Amino acid sequence: MARVRYGARTEAEITAARASSSKLPDIWSTGVVAVWESDPDAVAAVLPPPLGPTERPLVRANISKVDLTGYPLGAGSVAVAALHDGREGWYPLVMPMTHERALIGGREVFGEPKKLGEVTVERDGLLVRAALARHGIAFVEVRGAVDGPLPLPEPAEKLDFYFKFLPAVDGQGFDADPVLVHCTRNEKFRRLEKITGDVVLRESVYDPVADLPVRRVVELTIGEKTTDQKGRVAERVSAQALLPYIHQRYDDPRQILDEPPEGSV
Template sequence: MARVRYGARTEEEIAAARAASGRLPEIWSTGVVAVWETDPDAVAAVLPPPLKPTGSPLVRVNISTVDLPGQPLPLGAGSLAVAAAHGPVEGWYPLVMPMTQERALTGGREVFGEPKKLGEVTLERDEAAVAAALARHGVAFVTVRGTVAGELPPPEPARRTDFYFKFLPAVDGSGFDTGPVLVHCLRRERTRRLERVDGEVVLRESTYDPVADLPVLRLREITLGERTTAQSGRVVARVDPDALLPYVHQRYDDPLQILDAPAGGRR
C-alpha cells in the first residue's frame, strides 16, 4: 500500500523532524518598530488579570518581513503590544499579531498562546522613504510612514518578555475546556543594522482590530532594523477563568464586536 501521509508517523520520523528543527539557520528579519505613549487608562483596560500596567503607558508595533528557508514568498509578521507587568517582571502584552502565512500561525498560537491571526503585512522602502502597514478585513489599522534619517549603532543583544494567555474555549461555548494559563515568552534579540526613521504612526478605526483606542499621544521613536530572535516559553501561573473570560474576544474575530462602540461614544 502506498504511504498514507495522514497516517501516524513512526518514532524515527518524529525524531528526524525534531533533529531537523534544531538545525535551522539563523533567520533574520527586516522590520519597522515604532513606540509611542498612549492613554494610561486605555492600557489598563486591555490587560487581563493578573497583568498590570507599568509606570509608562507605552504601545509598541513591529512590522517585519522574513525570508524563511524553503518558502517561495517572504513571511509578513506583525505585532502590536502594550507595556505590562506580571509581579516584578515587566514586558509586553501583544493584542494582535497578524501573519501572512498559515504556517506561521500554528506554532505560536497553539504552543505559546500568541494572538496570531491571518492578515496583510507590508513593508516597503524606496531609497530613504519607508512605508509599513498591518491590515485585516480590508482595513489598514496601523500604518507607519517616514524617511530614514541616519544610521544608529546596533544595540547590544537584548532580552524581552512577552506575556500570553494560553486557553481553549469550551465546546459548549461557555467558558474554557481546561484552565487557562499565563505564559512568559523570553525573546533573545540581536540586531545587526539599525536606522532612525523620522515619520508618523496612523491608527485607523477597525471593528475587529480596534487599536485606534490606543492613540498616539507622544511618539517615542521609529526605527528600521535587521534582527534575529530566539524565543522560549514557560507556564508561570494558572489564571482565574472568570477573570480572563471578558477578554477572550481579543483573540478571535467575534461577530458581536460590531456592536462595540469606538472610543468616545457610539457610531
C-alpha cells in the first residue's frame, strides 16, 4: 500500500533528520536592536522567581528579518535584563514570529514565549523603520536614520532565560514542575551601523510593553548577524511561585486563571 505519512518514521529516517539539523549553515538576519533604560520597579515586577533584576533596568527590542531560502521569516522579541545564579541575561516577555514553524519549535523545545505576529524591517537609504505588531497594533516601533558604521564586535555568547511548562489537563496549575531554561546563543556580526532615532511604545492589552517606559535610549543599531543556540535546564522551579506570571504567555488570562488579575482590564 502507499505510505501512510502519519505512520512511524524508520530509525534511519530519524537518524538522518538529526544529522541534517546538526549541520545547518550560517543563517543571516538583518535586524534592528533598541535598548533602553526603563522604570526599575516595572522591570522587577515582570520577573518570575528565581529571576531577579540587574543593576540597570534595561529593556531590549530585537526586530529582524531572517534570510531563510524560500521561507523568509520575521522574528522579534522584547526582553528585560535579568539575573540568575550570578549570571546576567535577558528574559523575553513576547517573541512575535511571522510563521507557525518558528513559533512551535521555540515554544515546545525551549519554552520561548513566541506568538504569531507581524514583523517589519524597512530601510530606504538612510531611513529605517522597524516594528512589532499583533492584533493590528504596532506595540513597538523604532524610527530613525543611519548615522554611520560601528566597529564589528567580537563573536560573543548571549544568554536568555525561559520558563518551560504545560498547563494541567484539569486546569489546576501545571502537569509537572516547570523548569527554568538557560538558552545560550553564539552571535557573530558582518555589518553594524548606528541609528539616530527614537523608540515608540503603543498601548496594547495583549502585549503591554508600554508598561516598560523609555526613560533613556541606550542603543539603537541595525546590522547583519548570524547566531546558533542551545539550551539546558538550569533548575526546576516552584509551581506556586511561577503561577502568577504565566498569563504573560497568553493573550487571554482566562486560559489559565478563572478571571484576569485585578486591575488588568
